[in-house]
Amino acid sequence: MxxxxxxxxxxxxxxxxxxxxxxxxxxxxxxxxxxxxxxxxxxxxxxxxxxxxxxxxxxxxxxxxxxxxxxxxxxxxxxxxxxxxxxxxxxxxxxxxxxxxxxxxxxxxxxxxxxxxxxxxxxxxxxxxxxxxxxxxxxxxxxxxxxxxxxxxxxxxxxxxxxxxxxxxxxxxxxxxxxxxxxxxxxxxxxxxxxxxSPRVAELCALLEAARAHLDAALANELAIFAGQLGVDVWEAAEAAATSPYGRSGARPGPGLPGSCLPVDVAYVPWAVRGRAVRGFRLVEAANDVNAHMPAYVVDRIGLALNRRCRAVRGSRVLLLGLTPVEVAKSLCRLGARVRAADPRADSRAGDLLVPAGVEVVEPDAAELARADVVVVLGAPDCYDYDLVQRASRFVFDTRGRCRGPNVERL
The missing domain is CATH 3.40.50.720 (NAD(P)-binding Rossmann-like Domain)
Incomplete structure (x- = not known):
């Protein structure tokens, strides 16, 4: 058997x-x-x-x-x-x-x-x-x-x-x-x-891999903030850097901490050495800080983009493609936006991805895209028709570098 x-x-x-x-x-x-x-x-x-x-x-x-x-x-x-x-x-x-x-x-x-x-x-x-x-x-x-x-x-x-x-x-x-x-x-x-x-070596190996990805994300996110202030397309720079054959050059910015356990895994490193080591894990702690503040930065950018289009966040219809990081949806709701979200993982019973109060789950069809004052490409899953998103939407704020066009603003 x-x-x-x-x-x-x-x-x-x-x-x-x-x-x-x-x-x-x-x-x-x-x-x-x-x-x-x-x-x-x-x-x-x-x-x-x-x-x-x-x-x-x-x-x-x-x-x-x-x-x-x-x-x-x-x-x-x-x-x-x-x-x-x-x-x-x-x-x-x-x-x-x-x-x-x-x-x-x-x-x-x-x-x-x-x-x-x-x-x-x-x-x-x-x-x-x-x-x-x-x-x-x-x-x-x-x-x-x-x-x-x-x-x-x-x-x-x-x-x-x-x-x-x-x-x-x-x-x-x-x-x-x-x-x-x-x-x-x-x-x-x-x-x-x-x-x-030993299992300790294997556990440290997992944290090392998570820390490396976390640091890459933090660097890309901090560069995205500076690039936005300088008027430089960080995505074009990242795509060019990815052609380097030397080391890891493929990091991309994003709206914040991923939906996976990665940031939590990395947080174990400074926690585990606290009280045992002479110094803390300062590099990882700095990366945690950068990545944790990205949702607030994304919400600020959405507000500024709507303001340029003579719209306030309060009362605007916002369609999120993806619900992670969930802090973005929660902040927009607190600011008075009418928030819709399209995410195949979203279900109040699923446990892994709870839908915040005030958020309506919808299908990202052409009509729903057209009704939104801003469509925010937020989540990582590649389950959306980004050509349709670009064509049907009045305005797209893209945190993942999926869309291009005159009606698209990228992180």
Whole structure:
């Protein structure tokens, strides 16, 4: 019989992993505490970026994938991967979701089973936080009776080139036997595994990758502010810089912190060293500050653009293409704008992307675009017809560099 894999969390990291594992021959249970999401997945609706309807249909057709909200369905697993997202609260990581996930599967850990944490957190989380919860719930010892490891998630929803199967996977384990078990699991799912000496190294690797992307975004965002003041098109400069063969030159500005966990992951770095190190992580803290202030800057630019068109923000009809960062929608509502939003992830029940009060979710058809005083290209998903956006809209404020034309102002 095929080996059983439980993937805890069926969001942007968990669902692609689950469907890939079903394709590779595992019997997969996608465990998620959101019953509405579970119903949608079992009805063939992916509901997250990174997995299309065809991929989910293939997983169901194989008979090797099912979504469930019942922890009892984890019984008898050979492998378990925890992918739940961790947020911050009052400047510190809130490990509650990870603790809940570990507690749900702990009673079903048996001798020889393997548990992998993919949730990004500060170095030491797997061994010092998740491990003890699993041990208490199972009565077994991590690294001795069952295998425990960490493998950073490298999922990038919407990237057509790099998918789970061809993206190298960093793997680690609590001891040599755990490392072998974790390497075996991912060796069935990806083309290349990269073993490291401990879960702490793997966790720091995840933070390093997130920090690098975060710093790139902060630099591009700060340049966008200066470019706007100088009357220079920052997007043209960024496109030219991307042709350099030396190092990373592909950073693009944006409206603020991405909708993913990346900025939260980066915040773990200064939090983890606070009180332990001689100096703080000043570079990351500065990047956090720049990126956190971008939504306010975007709202200011929208206000100035409307003012040039003899319109006030109050009473203006604003259509947002994308709802993240959500602070933009909230600020516009507070200023009295009539805010509509088009985002395939937007649903008050979904949990991952709540719709703020005062925002109406609509379809971005030609009529809706034409009625808006300003259409704001805000979110990252490439699910909009940008040619239609440019043609049908009276005015477009583009924070993502997707549109061009006489009626378009770019960040």
């Amino acid at each position: 095929a080996e059983k894999l439980v993937v805890v969390g069926q969001g942007p990291a968990g669902l692609p992993l689950a469907t890939r594992a079903a394709e590779a021959g595992f019997r997969v249970v996608g465990l998620d505490d959101d019953e509405w999401r579970v119903k949608r997945l079992n009805a063939g609706e992916p509901c997250v970026e990174g997995v299309g309807a065809a991929e989910l249909a293939a997983a169901h057709a194989s008979g090797r994938y099912i979504a469930s909200a019942d922890p009892a369905d984890a019984s008898g697993f050979d492998f378990c991967v925890i992918t739940v997202a961790v947020r911050t609260r009052d400047g510190a990581p809130d490990l509650g979701p990870l603790g809940t996930a570990a507690g749900r599967v702990a009673p079903f850990v048996r001798p020889g089973a393997t548990v992998v944490v993919e949730t990004a957190a500060y170095p030491g989380t797997t061994e010092e936080f998740a491990g003890p919860i699993l041990e208490r719930g199972s009565g077994l010892r991590a690294g001795e009776d069952f295998h425990l490891g960490h493998s950073p998630s490298r999922a990038e929803p919407g990237n057509p080139r790099w998918r789970i199967g061809n993206t190298p996977k960093v793997v680690s384990g609590v001891g040599p036997a755990s490392l072998r078990a974790v390497t075996y699991l991912y060796g069935r799912l990806v083309r290349e595994t990269v073993p490291v000496s």
